[in-house]
Amino acid sequence: MRLGILGGTFNPFHLGHLRSAAEVREQLDLDRVLFVPASRPPHKDDPDLASFAHRHNMVRLAVWDNPAFEASDIEDRRPGASYTIDTLRALGERYGPELFFLIGLDAFLEIDTWHRAAELFDAAHFAVFSRPEYDPGALGDFLLGLDLGFTGNGGAGAWRRRGGRTVRFCPVTRVDI
Numbered sequence: 001m002r003l004g005i006l007g008g009t010f011n012p013f014h015l016g017h018l019r020s021a022a023e024v025r026e027q028l029d030l031d032r033v034l035f036v037p038a039s040r041p042p043h044k045d046d047p048d049l050a051s052f053a054h055r056h057n058m059v060r061l062a063v064w065d066n067p068a069f070e071a072s073d074i075e076d077r078r079p080g081a082s083y084t085i086d087t088l089r090a091l092g093e094r095y096g097p098e099l100f101f102l103i104g105l106d107a108f109l110e111i112d113t114w115h116r117a118a119e120l121f122d123a124a125h126f127a128v129f130s131r132p133e134y135d136p137g138a139l140g141d142f143l144l145g146l147d148l149g150f151t152g153n154g155g156a157g158a159w160r161r162r163g164g165r166t167v168r169f170c171p172v173t174r175v176d177i
Contacts (some may be wrong), residue, residue, distance in 0.1 A: 001032065002029065002032075002098045003031065003034060004021065005088070005099060005102060006021050006102040007037070007045075007103075008038065009055065011046070011047060013037075016175040016177050017075070019175050020143040020175075023129070023172040024170045028127055032101070033061060034091070035069065036087060037056050038072075040075075052075075074087055082099070098125075101125070103129070104128070105131045112146060121165055122165065125166045125167070128169050129170045143159050149161050149163075
């Protein structure tokens, strides 16, 4: 199964999340997209963060009528901080190696600050979608600057890492929220 994973605080969940996921799913021919609200996001200390139950329910209600979309509570079933690497590893064990982590360019350009960041690129392929006000050209420079063995020979808008994992740029329709 080719599974897309879109994580985030989803505070609130909105049409931009749905639209981006649908367009990336189509571009990469994914079988399903799993929406994973962060239960205890380590990067966000926000007193206005809605409860996990509320945010998960928003996602569940937003995707209920799309058979290709599913809401997951995987991060709430695990104790401690919600680290993406732990989620990707658990989902890889359950669904197999064809995981695609969907992430906006704005968040991707900060991925080197994430917990065990280098390991993320062994756990899943990445689909980096466009974000307003961010230059897509920054993606390649950033990737090559990580010094993790990426080369630009994965095709137009794609980079390949030793071991076969890829990072692909996926333009999506801008949705003003």
